[in-house]
Amino acid sequence: MSGIYIHIPFCKQACHYCDFHFSTSLKKKYDLVKALAIEIEIRKDEFKDTVVETIYFGGGTPSILTNDELQFLIDVVQSNYEVVKHPEITLEANPDDLSKERIIELSNSSINRLSIGIQSFFESDLKLMNRAHSATEAKACLSIATQYFDNISIDLIYGVQGASHEQWMKNIDIALSYNMPHISSYALTVEPKTALASFISKGIIGDVDDDQAHEQFHMLKDKLEEQGFVHYELSNFGKEGYFSKNNTAYWQGKSYLGIGPSAHSFNGNQRGWNVRNNSKYIRAIEQGELPMEIETLTKTDQYNEYIMTGLRTIWGVSLLKVNSDFGESYKNYLIQQAEVFINQHLLYIDDEHIRVTKKGQFLSDGIASELFKINLS
Numbered sequence: 001m002s003g004i005y006i007h008i009p010f011c012k013q014a015c016h017y018c019d020f021h022f023s024t025s026l027k028k029k030y031d032l033v034k035a036l037a038i039e040i041e042i043r044k045d046e047f048k049d050t051v052v053e054t055i056y057f058g059g060g061t062p063s064i065l066t067n068d069e070l071q072f073l074i075d076v077v078q079s080n081y082e083v084v085k086h087p088e089i090t091l092e093a094n095p096d097d098l099s100k101e102r103i104i105e106l107s108n109s110s111i112n113r114l115s116i117g118i119q120s121f122f123e124s125d126l127k128l129m130n131r132a133h134s135a136t137e138a139k140a141c142l143s144i145a146t147q148y149f150d151n152i153s154i155d156l157i158y159g160v161q162g163a164s165h166e167q168w169m170k171n172i173d174i175a176l177s178y179n180m181p182h183i184s185s186y187a188l189t190v191e192p193k194t195a196l197a198s199f200i201s202k203g204i205i206g207d208v209d210d211d212q213a214h215e216q217f218h219m220l221k222d223k224l225e226e227q228g229f230v231h232y233e234l235s236n237f238g239k240e241g242y243f244s245k246n247n248t249a250y251w252q253g254k255s256y257l258g259i260g261p262s263a264h265s266f267n268g269n270q271r272g273w274n275v276r277n278n279s280k281y282i283r284a285i286e287q288g289e290l291p292m293e294i295e296t297l298t299k300t301d302q303y304n305e306y307i308m309t310g311l312r313t314i315w316g317v318s319l320l321k322v323n324s325d326f327g328e329s330y331k332n333y334l335i336q337q338a339e340v341f342i343n344q345h346l347l348y349i350d351d352e353h354i355r356v357t358k359k360g361q362f363l364s365d366g367i368a369s370e371l372f373k374i375n376l377s
């Protein structure tokens with residue numbers, strides 16, 4: 001089973017914190033959609049031995065495409081790949097694109113999961129982040145979307161400068177009042193070369209505060225677990241039966257095709273990434289070329305990747321898998337490196353799996369890097 005990710009590289013405006021690939025000019029939208037369809041078609045042999053279980057429109061802002069454009073791309077996948085009978089088809093959407101008419105239209109299409117970029121229900125947070133929607137739009141779109149879609153996820157951002165714990169708790173409560181089955185939540189991160197990084201360096205706004213983010217992460221975790229959500233990945237909480245199939249496949253090391261500019265692909269031992277430029281992407285595809293760079297992963301790279309993703313999830317890192325896939329020396333190394341974190345109650349071993357404790361969860365990426373092996377070749 002595998003997934004197809006389709007990157008839609010357009011946004012109405014640039015959020016201050018964002019370093020994804022997108023353009024705010026829609027001039028090339030038509031050519032881009034055509035190029036996506038061609039890429040889907042020319043790469044079909046890469047998935048000739050597998051069945052597509054999920055299709056994920058990510059971005060950028062995929063809800064900028066019309067329903068006809070989205071359906072066209074789904075049809076191209078369906079006619080070139082073997083697809084399971086009921087694939088999970090997710091659309092990332094922003095509240096300002098989700099009018100009542102649009103939601104109804106989408107609910108009558110093949111799309112069966114919405115991932116809505118709410119980020120906050122407070123105007124002050126949305127302004128600081130330069131989101132294109134208002135708090136009123138966020139609430140209005142959720143009250144309609146939940147009537148037409150059962151499988152909805154929203155994104156929320158914590159650790160925003162000036163957002164008190166009380167405000168964050170209100171955000172969580174408002175989200176819960178819509179009764180959706182999945183929430184993804186991320187700390188506001190300052191990426192280089194973003195507007196946010198520039199405002200902070202010029203002293204226009206203060207820096208993000210790790211302690212604030214850490215505390216707000218635990219407030220979210222405690223509240224959502226109390227409400228029956230499973231914290232199945234560092235940034236993801238879902239009710240049983242509503243975990244993202246697309247992302248779970250990714251965290252479990254399954255293969256995926258990334259279609260579109262800047263999209264990443266993985267086939268088990270190679271990782272590829274498409275050029276991060278819409279014009280170059282379109283030109284190459286029109287000439288029948290795949291504008292992709294490929295890296296072959298060493299055994300050590302694969303081990304490191306497994307440790308990083310495994311520690312972020314409730315499934316943890318299987319010592320049996322490390323032994324069978326990488327060998328006993330890797331397993332022994334892992335146990336030896338993990339010992340210091342076990343003594344600090346940040347990791348624990350249970351049922352032949354290493355997992356992070358509640359105390360270690362927010363720190364899992366840093367802990368994982370201490371368990372990595374270094375490529376010597």
Ligand code: SF4
Binds near residue numbers: 014015020059094117
């Ligand atoms: S809408 Fe999403 S992809 Fe577009 S700028 Fe904002 S965060 Fe980035």
